[in-house]
Amino acid sequence: MSTAHTPDRPEDGRDDDPQDRAPEHGHAPGHDQDDRAGYKTDADAGSVDERDEADAPAVDPAAENAEGGEPAARVELPEEQQGEQEIPTFDLTLQIRRYNPEVSDEVHWDEFKLTMYGTDRVLDALHKVKWEIDGSLSFRRSCAHGVCGSDAMRINGQNRLACKVLLKDLDLSKPVTVEPIKGLPCEKDLIVDMEPFFQSYREIMPFLVAGGNEPTMERYQSQEDRARFDDTTKCILCAACTSSCPVFWTDGQYFGPAAIVNAHRFIFDSRDDAGDLRLEILNDKEGVWRCRTTFNCTEACPRGIQVTKAIAEVKNAILSRSM
Amino acid sequence: MSTPLKASISVPRSKDLEVNGVKYNRSSSRRNNFEMYAWLFMRLSGVVLLVLVFVHLWVNLVSPEGGVEAVDFAFVAGKWASPFWQVFDMLLLWLAMLHGTNGLRVIIDDYAERDRTRFWLKVFLFTTSAFVILLGTLVIFTFEPCPAGADPALLASFCAAG
Ligand code: HEM
Ligand code: SF4
Ligand code: FES
Numbered sequence: 053m054s055t056a057h058t059p060d061r062p063e064d065g066r067d068d069d070p071q072d073r074a075p076e077h078g079h080a081p082g083h084d085q086d087d088r089a090g091y092k093t094d095a096d097a098g099s100v101d102e103r104d105e106a107d108a109p110a111v112d113p114a115a116e117n118a119e120g121g122e123p124a125a126r127v128e129l130p131e132e133q134q135g136e137q138e139i140p141t142f143d144l145t146l147q148i149r150r151y152n153p154e155v156s157d158e159v160h161w162d163e164f165k166l167t168m169y170g171t172d173r174v175l176d177a178l179h180k181v182k183w184e185i186d187g188s189l190s191f192r193r194s195c196a197h198g199v200c201g202s203d204a205m206r207i208n209g210q211n212r213l214a215c216k217v218l219l220k221d222l223d224l225s226k227p228v229t230v231e232p233i234k235g236l237p238c239e240k241d242l243i244v245d246m247e248p249f250f251q252s253y254r255e256i257m258p259f260l261v262a263g264g265n266e267p268t269m270e271r272y273q274s275q276e277d278r279a280r281f282d283d284t285t286k287c288i289l290c291a292a293c294t295s296s297c298p299v300f301w302t303d304g305q306y307f308g309p310a311a312i313v314n315a316h317r318f319i320f321d322s323r324d325d326a327g328d329l330r331l332e333i334l335n336d337k338e339g340v341w342r343c344r345t346t347f348n349c350t351e352a353c354p355r356g357i358q359v360t361k362a363i364a365e366v367k368n369a370i371l372s373r374s375m
Numbered sequence: 376m377s378t379p380l381k382a383s384i385s386v387p388r389s390k391d392l393e394v395n396g397v398k399y400n401r402s403s404s405r406r407n408n409f410e411m412y413a414w415l416f417m418r419l420s421g422v423v424l425l426v427l428v429f430v431h432l433w434v435n436l437v438s439p440e441g442g443v444e445a446v447d448f449a450f451v452a453g454k455w456a457s458p459f460w461q462v463f464d465m466l467l468l469w470l471a472m473l474h475g476t477n478g479l480r481v482i483i484d485d486y487a488e489r490d491r492t493r494f495w496l497k498v499f500l501f502t503t504s505a506f507v508i509l510l511g512t513l514v515i516f517t518f519e520p521c522p523a524g525a526d527p528a529l530l531a532s533f534c535a536a537g
Contacts, residue, residue, distance in 0.1 A: 237397045248399050255401075303488050304398055338401055341410035344485065371415065374408060 140170040144219060145227035146177050148189065151238050162186070163227065168219050174207055174230065175214040178242075191242035198354060201290030205242050206231040211292040211352040233295035235304055249291045252307045256315035256333055261326035277322035284317040284362050286355040293349035293359050299342050306342045307334060309349035309359045316362040319369060331370045340367050413477055420474045427467045448531050452520035461515050468511045476504040 146164045164181050175193060182189045192202040196215045203214040207230055208222060214230070222228055236244040262271060287310065294300050294308035315334055319327040334340045340363055349359035392400050439445040454460040479500055487493040521534035 237395070245397075248397070251400060299485055302485055305401055332406065335408065335411060336401075336406055337410055339410070341414045342484070344481075367414070370411060374411060 141167055142170070142220075142224060143167050144177070144222075144224045146181065147227045147229045148178075148181070148241070149229075149231040150189075150241055151232075152188070152190075152240055154240075161229075170220050172219050173215055174212075174217045174219060174222075174228070175203060177219060177228075178214060178230070189242075190240045199288060201288035204233050204290040204292040204295070204354070206233055211296040213290060213292070213354045216354055233291060235295045235297070235301040236291070244295075246291060248304050249294055249308065249310065250289075252294075252311040253289065253314060256307070256311050256318075256330055257326060258314045258318065260318065260321070260324055261329075262323055263325045271323045273322055280322070281317050281320040283357050284313045284320075286357055287313050287317070288355060289314075290354060292352040292354060293357075296348040296352040298346060298348065299344055305338045307336070307339050309343075309363060312340060312343075312363050312366055313357060313359055316366055319366065327369075328373065331366070331373055334366060335370050335374075340370065343367070413481075417474060417477060420470045424467075424470055424474060427463070427470065430463075431467055448520070449533050452518070452531070452533075455515065455518045465512060465515050468515070469508060472504055472508045472511075476500060 144166055146166055148162050148164070149159060150162050151159045164177075164185060166177055166180055168177055168180070175196060178189065178191055178193075182191075191205070191214070193215060194200040194202045196203075198213055198216045201213075204211055205214055206212075207214065207217055208228060211233055219228070230242065232238045232242045232244045236246060236249060238244050289310060291310060293313070294310045297306065297309055299306045300308050312334060315330045318324045319330050321327075343360075343363050345360060345364075347360050349363075350357070350361070353359050392398065435446055435450075436443050439450065455464070480497060483493055483496045483500065487496055521530055527535070
């Protein structure tokens with residue numbers, strides 16, 4: 053990502069490197085880039101930071117154990133809480149919307165009573181059902197760590213990645229409901245046909261279109277220019293946003309937030325030359341103007357992308373280009 | 376049960392327009408600036424309406440002596456004797472009607488799923504809106520509180536004085 057670390061880059065000519073003129077240049081390698089990449093804005097990051105702050109000042113473990121010679125654990129766990137058996141468990145009722153067109157056209161709900169651990173996520177509960185109770189349950193997952201975007205589903209009525217929702221964060225006094233995402237044709241159980249979603253994605257040309265002279269090295273970009281579209285680079289194409297949008301639910305003709313987010317990622321990329329073309333594509337009857345600013349997409353995005361803001365920026369770009 | 380040899384779900388191709396009632400591709404792509412201007416109009420007319428609507432409410436309901444009770448035929452006749460209020464009310468009528476009509480058009484697009492339903496709802500919407508706009512404009516500019524030669528029994532009391 054960071055051009056500054058390209059090993060085979062000749063040292064001469066570096067004066068022309070636009071990155072060298074960036075004010076941040078000279079910091080610890082990779083540091084700025086990491087901040088920019090927005091991992092701090094990720095929903096989880098906040099709580100991790102808070103926990104660090106809350107735990108650290110209580111005692112200084114390093115000082116206390118200075119003579120002991122052993123590195124102190126950052127979090128002191130009571131003796132009996134260590135070991136796998138001691139992770140707190142709880143019971144929950146999981147309701148899953150089932151659909152199998154090979155058996156019946158009818159949709160029904162299955163209910164499972166499970167005992168899960170405090171560290172488990174909804175995905176673990178689905179695994180438990182599939183691996184131990186009902187092997188016919190179908191859902192997509194790949195990375196299981198919020199990276200691949202396979203397992204967006206409606207959990208308690210909200211679009212979430214099953215692998216990022218901890219069971220302990222849900223209201224377990226009521227059954228936890230899991231449904232496929234809305235607005236896309238359901239193929240089986242929690243699996244929907246993503247084709248209409250990716251069709252819109254393909255239409256906005258999600259690839260770099262750069263003209264001009266072919267550079268011999270990478271195409272330079274200042275850190276400011278990179279930061280301009282940083283938020284929208286984080287998309288993992290999970291479809292949580294598009295399938296949370298009431299306008300998309302109607303007839304699936306709206307381009308949808310994800311396509312606009314990924315167009316935004318190139319429209320505001322200083323290296324790209326096809327921004328006008330993408331704005332033209334999104335100036336469609338089914339393009340950005342169908343957005344009703346409901347913020348469902350922003351609320352749904354597991355990557356914390358300001359989706360509605362990105363849509364508004366594309367609207368403004370179309371307006372200022374036409375006026 | 377055994378898996379059927381042939382899956383009963385058809386696999387849609389990226390070129391199929393519609394499979395089992397699901398639209399896989401955009402049925403039409405209309406790229407002119409109409410939706411952009413409609414979007415812009417909602418915001419601009421909204422700002423102007425904010426002023427017009429509250430002035431309208433204030434002038435008609437709050438400021439007259441006697442408040443709401445004071446609004447009667449004579450009050451309206453008095454206002455429309457002034458070109459200022461004629462233009463003001465026409466602006467309010469046109470902006471509110473066009474703003475409201477476009478808002479309903481958008482709601483129809485958002486909630487009606489079938490193209491035919493959309494079409495007929497919009498035909499109904501545009502006809503009624505056009506009727507109200509034209510009739511309203513006609514009334515504002517041809518309003519005559521005391522038409523000459525009318526049956527005096529039907530006229531407002533203040534006509535006799537004038
Ligand atoms: C008082 C000042 C007003 C302001 C500032 C205002 C503003 C707006 C704006 C910005 C929208 C667009 C919403 C969107 O695109 O998501 C809108 C929609 C709408 N407006 Fe107004 N408006 C006003 C008065 C009115 C009046 C008097 C009417 C009725 C005649 C009306 C009827 C509608 C309708 C039906 C919609 C569509 C609803 C929707 O898109 O969700 N508005 N308004
Ligand atoms: S913008 Fe967010 S919710 Fe939408 S597809 Fe990308 S990662 Fe998923
Ligand atoms: S399984 Fe990869 S994002 Fe959840």
